[in-house]
Amino acid sequence: MNPIVEFKNVSKAFVGRxxxxxxxxxxxxxxxxxxxTTVIAGGSGQGKSVTLKLMLRLLQPDEGVITVDGQDIxxxxxxxxxxxxxxxxxxxxGAALFDSMPVYDxxxxxxxxxxxxxxxxxxxxxxETLEKLELLGHEEKFxxxxxxGMQKRVGLARALQLKPEIMLFDEPTTGLDPVMTDxxxxxxxxxxxxxxxxxxxxxxxxxxxxxxxxxxIVLDGGKIDVFANPEEIQWSEKKxxxxxxxxxxxxxxxxxxxxxx
Amino acid sequence: xxxxxxxxWGRIIFTMAFKALQTLGDSTIYTVRDLGRMxxxxxxxxxxxxxxxxxxxxxxxxxxxxxxxxxxxxxxxxASTGMVLGLQGYYSLHKFGAExxxxxxxxxxxxxxxxxxxxxxxVAGRAGSAMCAELGIMRISEQIDALxxxxxxxxxxxxxxxxxxxxxxxxLLTALFDVIGIFGGYIAGVKxxxxxxxxxxxxxxxxxxxxxxxxxxxxxxxxxLLLVWICTGRGYFVREIRGAGFGxxxxxxxTTQAVVMTSIAVLVFDYLxxxxxx
Numbered sequence: 021m022n023p024i025v026e027f028k029n030v031s032k033a034f035v036g037r038x039x040x041x042x043x044x045x046x047x048x049x050x051x052x053x054x055x056x057t058t059v060i061a062g063g064s065g066q067g068k069s070v071t072l073k074l075m076l077r078l079l080q081p082d083e084g085v086i087t088v089d090g091q092d093i094x095x096x097x098x099x100x101x102x103x104x105x106x107x108x109x110x111x112x113x114g115a116a117l118f119d120s121m122p123v124y125d126x127x128x129x130x131x132x133x134x135x136x137x138x139x140x141x142x143x144x145x146x147x148e149t150l151e152k153l154e155l156l157g158h159e160e161k162f163x164x165x166x167x168x169g170m171q172k173r174v175g176l177a178r179a180l181q182l183k184p185e186i187m188l189f190d191e192p193t194t195g196l197d198p199v200m201t202d203x204x205x206x207x208x209x210x211x212x213x214x215x216x217x218x219x220x221x222x223x224x225x226x227x228x229x230x231x232x233x234x235x236x237i238v239l240d241g242g243k244i245d246v247f248a249n250p251e252e253i254q255w256s257e258k259k260x261x262x263x264x265x266x267x268x269x270x271x272x273x274x275x276x277x278x279x280x281x
Numbered sequence: 282x283x284x285x286x287x288x289x290w291g292r293i294i295f296t297m298a299f300k301a302l303q304t305l306g307d308s309t310i311y312t313v314r315d316l317g318r319m320x321x322x323x324x325x326x327x328x329x330x331x332x333x334x335x336x337x338x339x340x341x342x343x344x345x346x347x348x349x350x351x352x353x354x355x356x357x358x359x360a361s362t363g364m365v366l367g368l369q370g371y372y373s374l375h376k377f378g379a380e381x382x383x384x385x386x387x388x389x390x391x392x393x394x395x396x397x398x399x400x401x402x403x404v405a406g407r408a409g410s411a412m413c414a415e416l417g418i419m420r421i422s423e424q425i426d427a428l429x430x431x432x433x434x435x436x437x438x439x440x441x442x443x444x445x446x447x448x449x450x451x452x453l454l455t456a457l458f459d460v461i462g463i464f465g466g467y468i469a470g471v472k473x474x475x476x477x478x479x480x481x482x483x484x485x486x487x488x489x490x491x492x493x494x495x496x497x498x499x500x501x502x503x504x505x506l507l508l509v510w511i512c513t514g515r516g517y518f519v520r521e522i523r524g525a526g527f528g529x530x531x532x533x534x535x536t537t538q539a540v541v542m543t544s545i546a547v548l549v550f551d552y553l554x555x556x557x558x559x
Binding site for chain 1: 426427
């Protein structure tokens with residue numbers, strides 16, 4: 021199966037405000053297959069969110085090639101880029117809802133801007149999505165009047181409107197309590213099953229997202245430290261992977277790992 | 282006690298000179314990059330006006346915000362400016378027995394100079410600062426990134442309606458400023474100081490030409506564009522501005538910077554336009 025997203029030797033460095041250069045990604049390569057869930061993990065400042073922004077060409081790489089559906093996204097014009105971007109749905113860390121618009125307008129915005137649907141068709145689709153995400157009755161509320169979990173759900177509803185082929189989740193459960201976190205991940209699994217999109221989840225919360233993942237990428241020092249599926253990681257005999265499992269998954273997986281061998 | 286040898290002094294002076302040169306170079310590169318960024322921003326903002334779908338509702342919202350929202354402040358400033366001009370003008374002209382030219386002095390000063398400049402400064406302080414803060418917050422809370430991810434052009438969606446509204450509204454506010462100011466001058470000069478009503482109005486009508494009105498109009502259009510360009514541009518690039526800091530602090534600093542830069546730009550362009558058109 022052809023990958024939907026491919027990174028080939030991608031590097032990215034930033035010049036700080038003090039003039040210093042920080043290399044965030046150093047010749048990173050990986051692929052994402054259609055319908056698969058990829059978890060990108062790593063400590064703060066290891067380039068997880070930068071990887072997502074590079075995928076959307078919100079940032080440009082210093083070196084390397086990024087392809088989406090076989091197209092090099094850094095060598096295409098603005099019209100083709102717009103078409104590429106409509107393949108993506110993005111749920112930002114803080115949901116990134118438009119403060120001045122009520123929930124309904126936030127969710128309807130991609131349809132109004134990117135399709136030729138009538139207002140009636142838009143209303144039907146938005147209502148259907150809001151119902152699925154248990155947001156009916158909150159259409160007229162503004163983002164500031166919603167809880168963090170509800171804001172994330174509205175963000176998800178908005179991201180799903182253009183029926184994306186790839187969903188990007190940037191720290192989707194930051195700031196949520198454990199109950200809400202579980203609910204959000206259940207929602208991801210459910211919507212992915214219904215729509216069949218590939219998803220990329222950037223998260224610190226490895227134990228929670230590990231069960232959803234088809235492959236896990238761990239970034240460390242600008243390089244890919246681990247790139248494997250969860251089973252390979254769980255039963256790996258490589259010391260640094262065992263260390264990763266022990267520090268991120270806790271003692272449960274560590275004991276399973278030991279017993280398994 | 283420290284004794285510094287001649288060789289060490291040389292090294293210290295060389296290091297200081299090198300650092301000064303490095304700072305100068307950094308500042309120059311930053312300034313050129315910033316100007317380039319702002320020029321590209323202006324281009325996209327202007328091109329966005331012609332892109333479809335046209336955001337008519339947002340345009341009306343901005344006209345209301347920049348125009349109707351500034352009416353009170355424009356009324357207060359123009360009335361007081363006109364009255365002060367009337368009193369000061371009377372005081373000065375009375376010395377030469379030329380009170381009859383008060384209408385001409387007040388109207389020409391307001392139409393060619395004070396009307397466009399003070400209107401732009403008031404709108405920059407009230408609406409420009411708000412536009413800058415709004416875009417800065419949208420940038421740091423990833424709302425602009427979200428628009429780009431949805432393949433929605435942020436210039437057409439956010440910036441261009443503000444450009445269009447300001448170019449339309451600032452000349453109207455300036456005209457209102459001129460009218461209220463002239464009326465304020467009339468109250469002070471004619472009603473309070475006893476200048477003849479006929480000479481005030483006649484002086485005004487005989488001295489103000491079409492060219493003077495055009496000068497005021499051109500200034501108000503340019504100032505409207507300048508204030509929206511600088512204020513929205515600073516907010517849009519809040520992350521790129523050196524020394525702005527991060528988060529809410531960066532928005533507050535950049536907003537202050539935007540208003541100061543707009544005020545300076547308005548005064549500089551005021552001179553340039555006057556020099557070219559007069």
